[in-house]
Amino acid sequence: MPGTKKVFVKTFGCQMNVYDSERIAESLIPFGFSGTDNIDEAEVIVLNTCHIREKAADKVYSELGRLRQVKEDRRAKGKHTIVTVAGCVAQAEGAEILARSSVVDLVVGPQSYHRLPDLVFRAQTESRRIVDTNFPEEDKFAALPDRSISKVSVKGAARAASAFLTVQEGCDKFCTFCVVPYTRGMEFSRPVDSLVDEARSLISRGVRELTLLGQNVNAYHGAGPDGKDWSLARLIGAIAELDGLERLRYTTSHPNDMGNDLIAAHRDQEKLMPYLHLPFQAGSDRILAAMNRKHTVDQYRRLIARIRAARPDIALSTDIIVGFPGETESEFEETLRLVEEIGFAQAFSFKYSPRPGTPAAKSDEQLPEEVKTERLHRLQALLASETTRFNAGCVGRVIPVLFERAGRRDGQIVGRSPYLQPVHANGAADLLGRVIPVEISEAGPNSLLGVIRAA
Numbered sequence: 001m002p003g004t005k006k007v008f009v010k011t012f013g014c015q016m017n018v019y020d021s022e023r024i025a026e027s028l029i030p031f032g033f034s035g036t037d038n039i040d041e042a043e044v045i046v047l048n049t050c051h052i053r054e055k056a057a058d059k060v061y062s063e064l065g066r067l068r069q070v071k072e073d074r075r076a077k078g079k080h081t082i083v084t085v086a087g088c089v090a091q092a093e094g095a096e097i098l099a100r101s102s103v104v105d106l107v108v109g110p111q112s113y114h115r116l117p118d119l120v121f122r123a124q125t126e127s128r129r130i131v132d133t134n135f136p137e138e139d140k141f142a143a144l145p146d147r148s149i150s151k152v153s154v155k156g157a158a159r160a161a162s163a164f165l166t167v168q169e170g171c172d173k174f175c176t177f178c179v180v181p182y183t184r185g186m187e188f189s190r191p192v193d194s195l196v197d198e199a200r201s202l203i204s205r206g207v208r209e210l211t212l213l214g215q216n217v218n219a220y221h222g223a224g225p226d227g228k229d230w231s232l233a234r235l236i237g238a239i240a241e242l243d244g245l246e247r248l249r250y251t252t253s254h255p256n257d258m259g260n261d262l263i264a265a266h267r268d269q270e271k272l273m274p275y276l277h278l279p280f281q282a283g284s285d286r287i288l289a290a291m292n293r294k295h296t297v298d299q300y301r302r303l304i305a306r307i308r309a310a311r312p313d314i315a316l317s318t319d320i321i322v323g324f325p326g327e328t329e330s331e332f333e334e335t336l337r338l339v340e341e342i343g344f345a346q347a348f349s350f351k352y353s354p355r356p357g358t359p360a361a362k363s364d365e366q367l368p369e370e371v372k373t374e375r376l377h378r379l380q381a382l383l384a385s386e387t388t389r390f391n392a393g394c395v396g397r398v399i400p401v402l403f404e405r406a407g408r409r410d411g412q413i414v415g416r417s418p419y420l421q422p423v424h425a426n427g428a429a430d431l432l433g434r435v436i437p438v439e440i441s442e443a444g445p446n447s448l449l450g451v452i453r454a455a
């Protein structure tokens with residue numbers, strides 16, 4: 001029986017926030033809630049926020065401005081609303097959020113959202129505003145309801161046939177531009193057994209593809225059933241054995257944690273998809289050192305060669321920052337050259353954004369906005385041409401596609417290729433949740449079009 005009270009969750013930022021949003025909504029189900037996409041009917045509104053770049057953090061405050069009206073309209077109808085700020089802005093700014101925005105009732109950090117039901121209850125009964133940004137001793141994941149609890153509809157939730165599974169959180173790498181070690185805390189790996197159980201629950205809900213998540217996922221070292229620490233490759237091996245699961249992915253990785261067994265898994269594990277997101281951030285050794293990345297361009301280059309030797313068709317993706325403090329024109333051009341040399345199927349690129357409390361934000365070599373914008377445009381033009389070229393290379397091939405949702409056009413369904421490209425094809429809705437061979441007929445800059453070959 002769906003609950004009568006409603007929770008609305010809006011997700012900002014990364015895939016881990018998408019995962020957290022689902023679990024936030026699910027945490028309220030035992031207390032009579034169900035998820036809704038209609039904000040006006042929600043007793044509890046949660047903004048699950050991102051602090052990675054300034055723009056992301058700013059979005060939260062403009063959203064809170066809009067929520068004021070929603071809350072007032074509900075109050076006029078005699079309905080109470082609890083507005084919650086969760087996620088990394090909550091962690092970074094804490095009580096400041098209450099001071100800046102009177103519409104907020106609750107602030108809850110990414111490590112304490114399992115306490116949300118209790119916090120909501122207290123905010124309602126005690127009529128006071130609450131901040132909980134602790135890093136509690138208890139295991140957040142163990143305290144949350146089992147994943148088979150529901151098929152909640154959460155805005156921004158993962159596709160039904162494909163789900164995220166957070167296996168590792170936090171980071172102790174301290175790249176000098178990054179807030180993650182401060183907002184998500186030190187590295188923590190979940191135990192293997194609880195992950196295999198969660199994977200099983202998700203598969204029982206119809207999930208066919210799992211993406212294992214972590215800020216530093218390939219540094220995973222969770223306790224195995226044998227009492228030893230298991231690597232990500234071993235965890236992948238255990239989850240790959242589950243019946244009903246067809247595909248596995250993982251993200252985001254650090255080059256220095258790409259172990260031999262993980263590279264070998266790309267050769268040996270049939271369910272592990274030929275796609276790897278491996279940020280390199282900058283193509284100059286001087287900038288990489290200033291970023292505290294602890295690897296050189298050449299080490300990255302050689303690592304890619306080993307990965308390609310293990311899995312020649314692997315699609316590579318990356319993150320790149322332009323305009324890091326002190327970056328010269330020729331250092332930026334080194335980034336362009338590395339992109340050209342490696343050839344990425346996909347990439348995410350950003351202008352450097354100074355984040356409060358991080359070492360790079362204190363540098364007095366900050367670059368003007370125009371320089372960053374101009375470099376970003378040049379880089380993105382190059383990246384777009386590489387993605388287009390990669391997509392065009394798929395035309396004429398027959399590729400297995402996991403269909404996940406109905407398309408915008410009537411009769412069309414959309415899925416993902418092994419290389420994570422969206423693929424559109426004409427097909428019946430009963431093909432959703434299945435992996436089907438598709439002959440690719442056309443390629444665009446961001447997606448493919450094809451014809452279903454057999455069902």
Ligand code: 5AD
Nearest residue numbers: 177178279319320350351352353355
């Ligand atoms: N400015 C710009 N981009 C950043 N990223 C992280 N911190 C910053 C920052 N301060 C980018 C990195 C990272 C991705 C998730 O976001 O490229 O890999």
Ligand code: SF4
Nearest residue numbers: 171173174175178180
């Ligand atoms: Fe941030 Fe990733 Fe560097 Fe960790 S490894 S500090 S999450 S950019």
